[in-house]
Amino acid sequence: MEQFFQQVTNGLAVGSIYALIALGYTMVYGVLRLINFAHGDLFTYGAYLGMTLLTSFLLHDHLGLALALVVLAVMVMGLVAVIGVILERAAYRPLRESPRLSAVVSALGASIFLQNALMLVYGARYQVYPDVLPQTTVSFLGQQMPVMRLAVVLVSVTIMAALYLFVQKTKVGTAIRAAAIDQGAARLMGIDVNKVVTIVFVIGPALGGGAGLLVGLYYGQISFTMGWIYGMKAFTAAILGGIGNIPGAMVGGLLLGVVEALGAAYLSIAWKDAFAFLVLILILIVRPSGLLGERVAEKV
Amino acid sequence: MTKPMRLAVAMSLLAFGSARAADTVKIGLMAPMTGSWASEGQEMKRNVELLAAEQNARGGLLGKQIEVVLEDDGGDPRTAALAAQRLTTRGVVAVIGTYGSAVTEATQNILDEAGVIQVANGSTAVRLTEKGLKHFFRTCPRDDEQGRVGAATLEKLKAKKVALLHDSSAYSKGLADEIAAILKKRNIPIAFFDALTPKEQDYSAILTRLKAAGPDVVFFTGYYPEAGLLLKQKKQMGWKVPFIGGDAINNPDLVKIAGKDAAAGFQFLSPPVPKDLDTPEAKAYVASYQKKYGEAPSSIYGVLAGDGFRVVAKAIEATKSTDADKLRAYLVGQLKDFPGFTGKIAFNDKGDRVGELYRVYAVDAAGNFVLQK
Numbered sequence: 001m002e003q004f005f006q007q008v009t010n011g012l013a014v015g016s017i018y019a020l021i022a023l024g025y026t027m028v029y030g031v032l033r034l035i036n037f038a039h040g041d042l043f044t045y046g047a048y049l050g051m052t053l054l055t056s057f058l059l060h061d062h063l064g065l066a067l068a069l070v071v072l073a074v075m076v077m078g079l080v081a082v083i084g085v086i087l088e089r090a091a092y093r094p095l096r097e098s099p100r101l102s103a104v105v106s107a108l109g110a111s112i113f114l115q116n117a118l119m120l121v122y123g124a125r126y127q128v129y130p131d132v133l134p135q136t137t138v139s140f141l142g143q144q145m146p147v148m149r150l151a152v153v154l155v156s157v158t159i160m161a162a163l164y165l166f167v168q169k170t171k172v173g174t175a176i177r178a179a180a181i182d183q184g185a186a187r188l189m190g191i192d193v194n195k196v197v198t199i200v201f202v203i204g205p206a207l208g209g210g211a212g213l214l215v216g217l218y219y220g221q222i223s224f225t226m227g228w229i230y231g232m233k234a235f236t237a238a239i240l241g242g243i244g245n246i247p248g249a250m251v252g253g254l255l256l257g258v259v260e261a262l263g264a265a266y267l268s269i270a271w272k273d274a275f276a277f278l279v280l281i282l283i284l285i286v287r288p289s290g291l292l293g294e295r296v297a298e299k300v
Numbered sequence: 301m302t303k304p305m306r307l308a309v310a311m312s313l314l315a316f317g318s319a320r321a322a323d324t325v326k327i328g329l330m331a332p333m334t335g336s337w338a339s340e341g342q343e344m345k346r347n348v349e350l351l352a353a354e355q356n357a358r359g360g361l362l363g364k365q366i367e368v369v370l371e372d373d374g375g376d377p378r379t380a381a382l383a384a385q386r387l388t389t390r391g392v393v394a395v396i397g398t399y400g401s402a403v404t405e406a407t408q409n410i411l412d413e414a415g416v417i418q419v420a421n422g423s424t425a426v427r428l429t430e431k432g433l434k435h436f437f438r439t440c441p442r443d444d445e446q447g448r449v450g451a452a453t454l455e456k457l458k459a460k461k462v463a464l465l466h467d468s469s470a471y472s473k474g475l476a477d478e479i480a481a482i483l484k485k486r487n488i489p490i491a492f493f494d495a496l497t498p499k500e501q502d503y504s505a506i507l508t509r510l511k512a513a514g515p516d517v518v519f520f521t522g523y524y525p526e527a528g529l530l531l532k533q534k535k536q537m538g539w540k541v542p543f544i545g546g547d548a549i550n551n552p553d554l555v556k557i558a559g560k561d562a563a564a565g566f567q568f569l570s571p572p573v574p575k576d577l578d579t580p581e582a583k584a585y586v587a588s589y590q591k592k593y594g595e596a597p598s599s600i601y602g603v604l605a606g607d608g609f610r611v612v613a614k615a616i617e618a619t620k621s622t623d624a625d626k627l628r629a630y631l632v633g634q635l636k637d638f639p640g641f642t643g644k645i646a647f648n649d650k651g652d653r654v655g656e657l658y659r660v661y662a663v664d665a666a667g668n669f670v671l672q673k
Contacts, residue, residue: 001514003431010504124338128556137538146536149504219501221557223336223528229499261505267532270468270495 005266008258013149013259016156016292020211022241022249023163024204030180030244031200033100037107038087040231041114042080042205046212049117050076051129060132069133069217073210080209081202087114089203093194111227118224126223128215152218160250167246168236172199180244233276240280242293251291256280264289312599324367325360326621327352327612328392328409328416331605332399335375336525339551340399343602344421345370348396348609350592361616373398377406382507388414393622394612396605401425401471408436417615417631419608422601424547425471426478429650435624437631437651439604439611439642441571441658443471446546447478449569449658453544454479454517455486463492463515465506466528467522475521485492491515498526504533511539523548527566528557535562547658552598563663567672571600571642571657576671582641586665598669600642607640614638 021043026034053059053075059068091110095103095139135146167173178186179196187193216222217228241252256276263275283291317545329348331341352366360366371387373380380398387395395411399422412433420428420438424446429436454462462483466476476493483490492513496506507530510518520527520543527549534543535558545568555563572584574586574597585606590596597603615635617629619643631647638645646654660672 003508007505010502010508013504014502124335126336126553126557128553133557135536137536144538149536178634216499219529220500220532220559221525223499223525225499226501261508264505265509265512268494269509270497272505273497 003265004262007261009145009272010150011261012254013152013257014260015237015254016153017211017215017230017253018234018237018256019160019250019253020156020207020214021037021230022237022253023160023246024208025235025238026241026243026246026249027176027200027204029238030246031176031183031197032092032096032103034092034103035235036108036116036204037094037104037231038091038110039204039208040227040234041111041118042084042087042227043208043212043215043230043234044118044222044227045083045114046076046080046209047216047226048122048127048212048224049079049209050213050216051222054132055130065132073213077206077210078215080212081206084201084205085198087205093197095218114290115224115227122224124224128222129220129222131220133217148218153216155214156211159210163203163207164246164250176200215277236277236280239290240283242290245292247289248290248292255291321622324365325362325616326367326369326390326392327609328369328371328387328390328395328397328603330380330387330395330397332375332403333370333372337375337399338609340601341372341375342606343597343599344397344399344544345566346593347589347597347602347606350589351606351609351613354588355516355613360446361613362620362622365392365669366613367559371439373403373407375400375403376648377403381406381410383407384410387411388416392416393616393624394419394627395420396608396612399423399429399601402469404428404499408433412436417612417624417627419612421605421608425474429652433651434628437608437611437647437653439607439640439645439653440601441656442652443465444473444478445656446569446658447482447658450475450519451482451486451591452544453567453569453660454488454519457517457542457544459488459515459517461489461491461513461515461554463510463513463518464490465492465510465518465520465522466495467498468495468528469498469522471548472521472523474544476519479519479521479587492518496522496526497610498522503530504537506530507534509536511537511541515541517542517544519544519546521547524551524554525557526561531558535559542567547571550573550589550600550661550669552669555663560568560665560667563667564665565663567660567662568662569658570669572659572671573600573661573669574598574603576659577603577641579639579641579643581639585641603641607642609639611635611638611645 024039093108095106133148138147140291173189175196178194213256237252237256238249241248259279260272260276264272331344333341356365359511369390369392371383373383380403394417396419402421412435416433422440424440424443426442426444463548464476466472490640527545543566547570549568550570615630619626619630632649635644648654661669664670
């Protein structure tokens with residue numbers, strides 16, 4: 001039983017990272033019906049930018065740890081959002097009216113470009129974050145647990161809750177939801193759809209970049225190819241929860257993390273990933289639109 | 301251009317090419333200059349170029365200067381196969397390299413069929429020398445030797461329950477299997493045998509499961525990036541069981557990734573690192589390397605590439621020939637107790653190096669790798 005609780009918390013920590021990245025996939029898909037394959041690389045950019053800013057400005061020496069992390073998060077999320085907006089302008093907007101396949105190919109190309117550009121700038125070796133976080137552990141439900149693991153989960157859940165409220169309660173959020181339901185009708189209602197798309201490409205990459213920063217700070221070691229594996233998992237999480245659905249991405253991410261951890265605990269570790277994808281297939285057989293996805297009639 | 305003219309141009313180009321080739325003795329170097337093992341490749345290049353320059357200062361080989369022909373294998377089998385093909389078309393008499401076993405395997409047949417001697421420097425997988433290739437040698441040891449030393453180390457620690465963790469790669473799984481087979485013969489129970497997925501970052505689920513299996517000691521046969529994360533996350537969990545690793549963990553980046561606190565006490569197997577090479581030749585060489593590059597060699601695999609270069613040079617000098625079959629006959633039959641930087645070198649008829657090379661190292665509190673007696 002002790003192992004069970006331990007594994008559930010292990011899974012929640014990884015799962016909350018998956019969920020943060022999955023939000024970027026799901027929001028873009030919701031509005032544009034496009035799988036943004038470069039999203040995993042934006043996550044990697046967050047991790048690398050965080051490392052560069054942290055080591056070059058030594059923020060934690062000047063500002064104190066807590067304030068430094070807030071400033072760092074704002075800077076990283078802002079910069080990755082800028083990259084996200086440029087990406088949309090350069091790679092996706094010119095293809096908005098083209099067949100969906102062209103946009104997917106463009107997304108894959110953008111991913112390869114971003115990854116290799118990063119390698120040329122930083123080199124191919126693993127990069128390591130400076131050790132700035134406290135390594136203390138706390139007792140939680142009878143478990144010894146690193147404080148930072150709880151912090152990762154708390155930060156992710158707070159960000160996701162804030163995003164949910166933003167989309168449900170604000171005017172801009174309403175515009176995003178309207179554009180997701182029907183772009184044409186939204187335009188007729190006086191919504192600037194291009195603006196909505198830009199906002200989506202600010203929020204999604206910012207969240208992905210923030211997740212990259214969290215991963216860098218928490219795990220310490222980053223590489224230019226790390227976005228691929230996280231991107232795949234987050235994409236799976238988005239589908240699991242119902243792509244296009246924001247609470248679905250959160251539930252999907254957390255669930256995928258826990259399923260992986262429990263699969264590693266009680267089945268084979270080597271088969272952990274296979275097990276996660278098996279769950280995805282099973283859920284899609286029972287609910288083709290994902291856990292929280294609504295069954296929408298095909299538009300004709 | 302008319303057809304005869306084109307032919308004439310081609311012929312003269314060909315003649316020019318071969319005339320140039322005769323001026324120098326070309327020795328190929330295949331190394332991972334890019335990719336995740338790029339730092340190893342850089343070291344290989346430095347060692348071989350320094351030794352070639354020294355040999356040239358002494359008059360070269362067979363009265364000709366040595367030219368080192370470098371090809372990047374990218375640490376990737378597909379790139380390596382192309383690199384090997386390019387080397388064979390450039391008239392090299394021997395190829396030094398390369399590092400990873402799977403990468404070397406992709407080049408073995410290409411070089412062997414072209415009649416080019418290959419001396420690998422870091423590829424320890426057993427099967428590379430079990431294929432009966434006439435022209436393949438290696439200056440590094442094999443994983444079955446590593447398995448024996450690993451099992452002996454586990455016995456020395458008086459381990460009663462051992463956990464073996466690998467990463468499913470050819471090298472890592474092979475080494476774990478070797479150790480498991482020996483432990484079974486000695487009746488030491490294996491509490492855990494499984495693989496992790498490399499390149500992930502969160503290994504807490506695996507560590508939790510390992511902990512539940514209750515081993516006295518964990519042997520991880522993978523590479524240093526995962527080893528660093530495992531040590532770091534093990535410390536975060538407050539779990540104190542000792543970890544041991546294989547020779548792919550011998551890289552200073554391990555301590556960077558894990559942090560000094562978490563890495564301290566970790567033990568791994570490796571051929572001696574450069575600073576522990578104790579023959580007079582090796583000390584003189586490390587000094588001249590330091591003089592040229594401003595720092596001592598950091599990787600033993602670079603020095604092993606240097607040793608590969610030196611046995612090839614020795615064989616060419618002794619046989620006064622660059623014929624691959626004559627070189628092989630010399631390396632297998634006549635080269636005995638050659639004073640290599642990494643100890644005495646001789647080859648058996650499989651092309652494997654004779655003699656024990658593995659040592660046990662431990663990481664101390666300051667993050668240094670310390671040789672265990």
